[in-house]
Amino acid sequence: MTDGLAGPVGDAVVGAAGIAVGAGAPALVEVRDLEKRFPLRRGPLQRETGAVRAVDGISFDVREGETLGLVGESGCGKSTTARLVTRLLEPTAGTIRYRGEDITHRSRRELMALRRDMQMIFQDPYSSLNPRQTAGSIIGEPFVIHGIERDETRRRARVRGLMEQVGLNPEHYNRLPHEFSGGQRQRIGVARAIALKPRLVIADEPVSALDVSIQAQIINLLSDLQRELGLTILFIAHDLSVVRHMCDRVAVMYLGKIVEVASAEQLFAHPRHPYTGALLSAVPVPDPQLAKLRRRQVLGGDVPSPTAPPAACRFHPRCPKAQPICSREEPALEVKEGGNIAACHFPLTIEEVAGRLPVRPG
Amino acid sequence: MSTGAPELVQDVGGGIAPGRETSAEIAARSPLELFWRRVRRDRVTLASALFILGLVVVAVFAGQIVDLVGARPPNEQSTKFLDEFGSASGPDFAAHSYFGTDGLGRDVFSRTLYGARISLEVAIISTFLTVLIGVVLGVIAGYFRGWADTLLSRLMDVMLAFPVLLLALGLGAACSFGQGCVQMSFANVGQVMVVFGVAGAFLVVGWRLLRARGAGDARPRAAELAAGAAAWLVVIVPGLVLWLAVGGHGALITPGLPVVIFVIVIASWPYIARIIRGQTLSLREKEFVEAAKALGASDRRIMFRHILPNLVAPIIVYTTLVIPTTILFEAALSFLGVGVQPPTASWGAMISDATEIFDTAWWYMTFPGLALVLTVLAFNLVGDGMQDALNPKTRGR
Numbered sequence: 001m002t003d004g005l006a007g008p009v010g011d012a013v014v015g016a017a018g019i020a021v022g023a024g025a026p027a028l029v030e031v032r033d034l035e036k037r038f039p040l041r042r043g044p045l046q047r048e049t050g051a052v053r054a055v056d057g058i059s060f061d062v063r064e065g066e067t068l069g070l071v072g073e074s075g076c077g078k079s080t081t082a083r084l085v086t087r088l089l090e091p092t093a094g095t096i097r098y099r100g101e102d103i104t105h106r107s108r109r110e111l112m113a114l115r116r117d118m119q120m121i122f123q124d125p126y127s128s129l130n131p132r133q134t135a136g137s138i139i140g141e142p143f144v145i146h147g148i149e150r151d152e153t154r155r156r157a158r159v160r161g162l163m164e165q166v167g168l169n170p171e172h173y174n175r176l177p178h179e180f181s182g183g184q185r186q187r188i189g190v191a192r193a194i195a196l197k198p199r200l201v202i203a204d205e206p207v208s209a210l211d212v213s214i215q216a217q218i219i220n221l222l223s224d225l226q227r228e229l230g231l232t233i234l235f236i237a238h239d240l241s242v243v244r245h246m247c248d249r250v251a252v253m254y255l256g257k258i259v260e261v262a263s264a265e266q267l268f269a270h271p272r273h274p275y276t277g278a279l280l281s282a283v284p285v286p287d288p289q290l291a292k293l294r295r296r297q298v299l300g301g302d303v304p305s306p307t308a309p310p311a312a313c314r315f316h317p318r319c320p321k322a323q324p325i326c327s328r329e330e331p332a333l334e335v336k337e338g339g340n341i342a343a344c345h346f347p348l349t350i351e352e353v354a355g356r357l358p359v360r361p362g
Numbered sequence: 363m364s365t366g367a368p369e370l371v372q373d374v375g376g377g378i379a380p381g382r383e384t385s386a387e388i389a390a391r392s393p394l395e396l397f398w399r400r401v402r403r404d405r406v407t408l409a410s411a412l413f414i415l416g417l418v419v420v421a422v423f424a425g426q427i428v429d430l431v432g433a434r435p436p437n438e439q440s441t442k443f444l445d446e447f448g449s450a451s452g453p454d455f456a457a458h459s460y461f462g463t464d465g466l467g468r469d470v471f472s473r474t475l476y477g478a479r480i481s482l483e484v485a486i487i488s489t490f491l492t493v494l495i496g497v498v499l500g501v502i503a504g505y506f507r508g509w510a511d512t513l514l515s516r517l518m519d520v521m522l523a524f525p526v527l528l529l530a531l532g533l534g535a536a537c538s539f540g541q542g543c544v545q546m547s548f549a550n551v552g553q554v555m556v557v558f559g560v561a562g563a564f565l566v567v568g569w570r571l572l573r574a575r576g577a578g579d580a581r582p583r584a585a586e587l588a589a590g591a592a593a594w595l596v597v598i599v600p601g602l603v604l605w606l607a608v609g610g611h612g613a614l615i616t617p618g619l620p621v622v623i624f625v626i627v628i629a630s631w632p633y634i635a636r637i638i639r640g641q642t643l644s645l646r647e648k649e650f651v652e653a654a655k656a657l658g659a660s661d662r663r664i665m666f667r668h669i670l671p672n673l674v675a676p677i678i679v680y681t682t683l684v685i686p687t688t689i690l691f692e693a694a695l696s697f698l699g700v701g702v703q704p705p706t707a708s709w710g711a712m713i714s715d716a717t718e719i720f721d722t723a724w725w726y727m728t729f730p731g732l733a734l735v736l737t738v739l740a741f742n743l744v745g746d747g748m749q750d751a752l753n754p755k756t757r758g759r
């Protein structure tokens with residue numbers, strides 16, 4: 001399967017979507033119809049009274065060497081997706097393949113080898129580092145767990161090398177996390193993630209807890225490391241501005257479903273799904289002239305509860321283009337004008353798109 | 363910064379950002395340094411700590427101190443030291459009877475010093491066991507959740523609801539008959555343990571099955587059920603051993619230090635376990651635990667390297683707060699007659715004796731009472747001080 005998206009949608013339709021970036025590169029991770037439900041229990045007998053459908057049947061590929069962005073508001077299931085792919089959570093249904101092998105229900109022991117290959121960077125640099133461990137011992141932990149570099153001095157040397165690689169002073173080896181700034185802490189998290197030279201790094205909102213001035217540094221660091229180490233990155237973010245400079249392709253999630261997938265250029269030039277359009281109109285614009293021209297579209301209403309998601313198109317209660325059919329028939333993910341893959345009965349047109357984009361159309 | 367610890371804000375290459383980044387380098391203080399700074403400024407805590415230190419010295423060198431000041435050994439009875447009516451005599455410095463004597467002519471001063479020894483012995487052993495059991499079971503319940511948590515939490519509820527003082531009173535009442543022993547052999551205890559364990563195992567399995575029916579899930583795995591039931595072997599097996607192996611010899615439970623420690627530990631561990639369970643529940647959701655899992659760390663590694671080190675502060679605080687309650691507990695048990703047995707000196711037993719002659723011999727109750735109050739107060743104050751010093755939310759000072 002060389003297409004970006006497959007599964008229930010129909011390979012024929014999607015296969016025609018020659019998404020430029022990375023087309024032809026083999027898929028490192030293939031996710032099909034992935035589902036995760038968290039049961040809600042109540043009462044003395046703990047009866048299951050319902051379930052949060054955090055991830056509700058999504059399919060995507062992460063191709064070797066690319067950076068795939070996964071974007072959506074908080075609560076849309078993107079972090080759950082990250083934890084399903086890394087198998088920190090047990091999927092309810094669907095399959096996850098890594099390099100062709102089904103890893104959906106592997107046990108913890110069977111996953112050990114995979115853990116070396118697949119690493120994660122976490123959102124909060126304050127809670128993702130054990131406050132009682134020194135920087136050196138945090139970065140060295142992967143070696144200890146996997147029994148690599150058992151020799152103390154050689155391990156230290158490797159850890160120092162890693163610290164340098166991520167832009168930390170190796171002399172701070174014995175410092176505790178609270179002695180570092182937020183940006184430096186995130187660098188420690190990055191060093192820990194790349195210690196075992198993984199193929200795939202899953203970054204769960206790695207910069208959203210950081211100051212804006214520091215965000216760019218961490219993004220640049222990730223880009224540099226990707227080039228040096230040939231990493232594949234699944235980059236999760238809650239707004240599109242961060243994703244833009246980092247990602248080759250972007251998938252937009254809303255309430256546990258993927259609503260649009262496109263290459264970064266396509267998505268920013270002509271979003272097709274109204275939700276993507278709304279997200280894009282919220283991206284700040286550096287050009288004041290353009291900012292004046294732009295109509296900001298603020299989404300009305302709250303995100304509906306994932307315990308009882310709206311029928312058919314889940315976006316219909318908030319969608320400016322909604323029609324009766326939207327609450328009756330679920331739109332399929334299919335190729336729209338311009339090559340984007342979107343799930344919408346009435347995709348955005350060129351005119352509608354024009355006023356909202358953070359870039360000049362064309 | 364909510365941690366209260368000044369932070370080093372200088373990102374590599376991040377010097378362009380204005381303001382705080384350029385404002386020189388603030389020396390970072392380690393938590394330990396911060397802790398000492400705070401304790402040193404807290405005079406009450408410091409004074410209490412010194413008092414406790416003194417108490418420890420007194421307890422360890424009780425014999426030497428008694429010799430040094432010329433007082434009599436604690437268990438020496440002598441009618442010479444009673445007054446002309448044959449009852450307790452008050453303090454008399456000339457006779458080296460600093461705190462007076464009790465009704466049997468024993469020296470209250472040396473008995474009070476030796477009482478400190480018993481108090482601290484009980485406090486140290488039972489606090490150690492309480493904290494050990496509480497931390498181990500609390501971490502297991504909080505970390506593994508599921509049936510282990512259900513089982514342990516219910517056990518804690520049962521223990522907390524158990525009328526321990528009533529049990530102690532019952533033991534005390536039974537003790538006043540015959541030879542001063544409880545006529546309950548180890549075999550009886552063993553039988554009770556076996557019945558309790560088997561009933562518990564059935565209850566757990568029944569509960570799991572019932573719950574699974576209600577939830578309409580797949581049936582619980584047999585292994586899980588077996589494990590739930592097997593947990594009760596912890597009670598059943600020693601019960602059987604007691605019943606069949608030891609009990610046959612008609613061993614008797616005699617009140618004394620081991621019983622005191624047993625009762626105290628049984629009554630106190632659930633408090634610690636609850637607190638530690640709560641803390642573990644919140645720690646296990648932290649991203650650093652998730653990070654360790656993503657690296658492939660084992661449960662043992664996560665518990666020992668990531669959870670326990672972060673529990674050190676609460677463990678220290680609650681340990682210092684458990685010590686005074688165990689001291690009081692020992693005193694209460696001895697007061698009720700199920701504690702340390704005569705003639706060994708114990709503050710609780712002395713106070714108990716003193717109630718009978720309080721109207722004629724004020725000194726007999728006053729000195730051990732004062733020792734008890736001051737000791738408990740000192741431990742409590744140190745505990746509070748520790749809590750303040752280790753709590754990142756109490757700032758500066």
Ligand code: SF4
Binds near residue numbers: 315321322326
């Ligand atoms: S399908 Fe209808 S409701 Fe859903 S996004 Fe498209 S236009 Fe809006």
